[in-house]
Amino acid sequence: MRKLEIFLAFLLVAVMIFAAGCSAKIETHDVSEYKKTLEYKDGFKVMMITDIHISRLTNLEELTIYLTHNINEEKPDLIVLNGDNFFDATKSSVDYLFKLIDSFETSWVYLQGNHDHQGLFEPGYPDETASRMKYSLNVDYPNDGIDGTQNFYVDLMDGNDLVYRLFMIDGGSYTRLNAVKYTYQQIGDSQLSHIEKVQSQETDDSYTSLAFFHIPLQEYADAYAGYVEGKYAGKGENREENYPSAFNSNQFNRLKNAGIRGIFCGHDHINDSIVDYEGVIVGYGVKGTREIYHDEDMMGYLLITLTGEEFSIDNCQSVFVDYDSVVEGK
Numbered sequence: 006m007r008k009l010e011i012f013l014a015f016l017l018v019a020v021m022i023f024a025a026g027c028s029a030k031i032e033t034h035d036v037s038e039y040k041k042t043l044e045y046k047d048g049f050k051v052m053m054i055t056d057i058h059i060s061r062l063t064n065l066e067e068l069t070i071y072l073t074h075n076i077n078e079e080k081p082d083l084i085v086l087n088g089d090n091f092f093d094a095t096k097s098s099v100d101y102l103f104k105l106i107d108s109f110e111t112s113w114v115y116l117q118g119n120h121d122h123q124g125l126f127e128p129g130y131p132d133e134t135a136s137r138m139k140y141s142l143n144v145d146y147p148n149d150g151i152d153g154t155q156n157f158y159v160d161l162m163d164g165n166d167l168v169y170r171l172f173m174i175d176g177g178s179y180t181r182l183n184a185v186k187y188t189y190q191q192i193g194d195s196q197l198s199h200i201e202k203v204q205s206q207e208t209d210d211s212y213t214s215l216a217f218f219h220i221p222l223q224e225y226a227d228a229y230a231g232y233v234e235g236k237y238a239g240k241g242e243n244r245e246e247n248y249p250s251a252f253n254s255n256q257f258n259r260l261k262n263a264g265i266r267g268i269f270c271g272h273d274h275i276n277d278s279i280v281d282y283e284g285v286i287v288g289y290g291v292k293g294t295r296e297i298y299h300d301e302d303m304m305g306y307l308l309i310t311l312t313g314e315e316f317s318i319d320n321c322q323s324v325f326v327d328y329d330s331v332v333e334g335k
């Protein structure tokens with residue numbers, strides 16, 4: 006009996022220490038600390054490159070030529086690397102891509118997809134590396150109580166006027182579906198609450214909000230079906246079914262009610278539809294490289310051009326430059 010009392014007392018103290026340790030770790034930050042700002046200009050170009058999928062087997066020279074060609078061709082004002090940048094990669098692959106993107110001296114952000122952390126490095130390595138780069142806008146507070154590692158936003162300012170707000174969201178990776186199966190994760194409740202809080206603190210509502218994350222929402226299937234039926238305006242083509250987050254916790258409606266007018270994802274490599282769905286543009290970005298499964302005629306980048314309150318969205322198909330001739334021409 007005495008042994009049991011000692012054991013229980015020890016257990017209680019241990020639980021209290023653990024609980025105190027856990028609660029002490031959460032450090033909340035004002036929503037303004039998640040804000041980055043860039044100067045807005047008419048014709049501001051956001052270039053979203055998704056599913057680069059660098060692995061240990063990637064021909065980095067070929068990939069560099071292709072990405073360099075596309076970025077130099079477009080000269081964007083902001084580059085969004087929207088997830089699955091890496092899959093079975095190493096620290097040096099992460100360093101390589103981020104140094105390459107930084108070399109264009111253009112603001113950029115790194116968002117993680119379901120595969121990014123499946124590499125030969127600790128899970129936080131891409132985030133930590135991105136946030137140290139000169140032109141990256143990434144900011145993360147590891148113990149802020151908000152799910153995911155990317156929960157920041159980029160305000161495009163015309164003087165003192167906010168014209169566009171771009172939410173950069175960690176769309177999750179995998180979560181348990183049942184006792185034996187895993188499935189795609191969804192944006193967490195804490196992340197949605199954070200976005201709602203950010204938006205509620207803005208008194209001027211004349212700006213336009215867009216959101217970027219990797220794994221599409223379940224509504225993407227509905228949107229595409231409606232577009233094919235002629236119910237919704239749109240463009241592009243889905244060549245595979247969509248593989249969204251398995252749990253629909255009302256993410257679409259919460260983002261819509263928070264004033265998001267456009268949602269841009271990757272993940273499904275051979276889908277490039279963009280549909281005007283229930284007041285929100287839901288778009289796929291075309292795959293960014295020829296790594297892993299892809300269609301050669303469905304590859305390039307998504308370009309969003311911002312003008313006043315309007316924005317145009319195009320998936321730009323970019324034929325893979327003739328690697329041999331480029332190398333020979335050196």
Ligand SMILES: [Fe+2]
Nearest residue numbers: 056089272274
């Ligand atoms: Fe992917």
